Amino acid sequence: MIGYEPLLSIANMVFSLILVVIGSHLAIRNIVKVSEITGLGKSRIGFTLVATSTTLPELAVAFFAAISGEAPVSIGNILGSNVANVCLVIGLGLVLYSFRTRSKKLPSVGFKPEELDLLYLGIFTASVIPILLISFLPASKIVGLVLIIIYAFNTFQIILKRELPLGENAETVIAKNREGSKLILYLVLALMGIIGVIVGADLLVNSTVKIALIIGVPASIISATIIAVGTNAPELSLSIQAMLKGHVDLAFGNAIGSCFTNITLILGATLLLSTVRFNIQVFSDLVAFSTLANILLWYLMHKGNLGLREGFYLLVLYMIFLSSIMGILILPE
Numbered sequence: 001m002i003g004y005e006p007l008l009s010i011a012n013m014v015f016s017l018i019l020v021v022i023g024s025h026l027a028i029r030n031i032v033k034v035s036e037i038t039g040l041g042k043s044r045i046g047f048t049l050v051a052t053s054t055t056l057p058e059l060a061v062a063f064f065a066a067i068s069g070e071a072p073v074s075i076g077n078i079l080g081s082n083v084a085n086v087c088l089v090i091g092l093g094l095v096l097y098s099f100r101t102r103s104k105k106l107p108s109v110g111f112k113p114e115e116l117d118l119l120y121l122g123i124f125t126a127s128v129i130p131i132l133l134i135s136f137l138p139a140s141k142i143v144g145l146v147l148i149i150i151y152a153f154n155t156f157q158i159i160l161k162r163e164l165p166l167g168e169n170a171e172t173v174i175a176k177n178r179e180g181s182k183l184i185l186y187l188v189l190a191l192m193g194i195i196g197v198i199v200g201a202d203l204l205v206n207s208t209v210k211i212a213l214i215i216g217v218p219a220s221i222i223s224a225t226i227i228a229v230g231t232n233a234p235e236l237s238l239s240i241q242a243m244l245k246g247h248v249d250l251a252f253g254n255a256i257g258s259c260f261t262n263i264t265l266i267l268g269a270t271l272l273l274s275t276v277r278f279n280i281q282v283f284s285d286l287v288a289f290s291t292l293a294n295i296l297l298w299y300l301m302h303k304g305n306l307g308l309r310e311g312f313y314l315l316v317l318y319m320i321f322l323s324s325i326m327g328i329l330i331l332p333e
Contacts, residue, residue: 016200018200020200023237027192028241028247031045032250034186040161043118043119044115046252046253050250050254052265053191055235055266063273066269066273072282076286079290082258082259082290083290086259087315089240090251091315092236095311122257125154127290130291134287139277146268151264154264197238201233235255285324289324
């Protein structure tokens with residue numbers, strides 16, 4: 001006879017899945033409206049508003065880990081999350097999008113030059129900063145403050161660049177569409193959707209861990225898989241829902257923007273608040289995987305025609321990453 005606790009965990013899992021789906025739908029629907037009203041492209045909205053919101057789990061981990069003297073936990077989470085954002089979120093999104101459209105090549109997955117510049121900025125930043133930290137820069141509070149300033153400056157610059165019709169300003173567009181008065185409402189609804197996704201993702205991870213423990217899955221496997229993916233569940237659910245609804249630019253903006261936010265705001269906060277000094281070079285393996293993932297994504301985007309095969313490449317790299325950190329695959333030193 002099945003006990004009370006397993007049934008409760010299964011019920012929580014079902015409820016969390018429903019919450020994630022409803023939250024994703026609410027968020028995407030209103031994010032698109034915010035994009036149209038403000039003149040900010042969906043990739044920019046994804047890179048800033050959505051990415052910052054969906055990295056709240058990483059920010060929470062960073063805050064509590066730093067003030068408790070466990071900053072390395074946060075840094076490992078940041079780098080692992082960036083690998084997951086690139087390989088799992090984008091890779092799985094491309095695969096599912098391909099199956100949905102029944103096409104191996106998706107010529108419709110294209111980006112405007114200004115969108116590519118923004119996405120390449122995120123990829124470049126997420127690649128270069130970790131390499132600089134393990135090669136030249138000490139993990140200090142000053143470096144943390146500089147990273148936060150980089151995040152704030154770039155976010156401000158991105159928001160200032162609006163995609164408006166020729167000869168019109170933001171006020172004209174808002175007045176013309178008579179939607180300006182609803183902007184705050186759309187923002188609130190979008191944030192409510194994102195919060196629903198985050199809460200649902202947290203419940204989903206907790207209930208999944210409990211079920212895994214009940215059926216006897218080792219704790220090491222749980223930490224390397226469920227927990228590792230758990231902090232990326234908001235990005236994963238939102239990006240995949242966005243892709244399936246045809247908003248590929250929003251999905252890429254969210255995933256790559258999350259990498260940028262992780263490596264600037266979240267890492268910066270970790271270094272700034274940390275109560276102990278540590279050597280970031282111990283994360284060289286994670287940095288190597290993170291850099292490799294970003295290089296592969298840049299190459300695939302540069303080639304164009306993203307689709308099933310490219311998504312498969314990213315997922316294979318993520319499987320190699322998981323095998324490595326779980327000790328199944330021993331990479332040569």
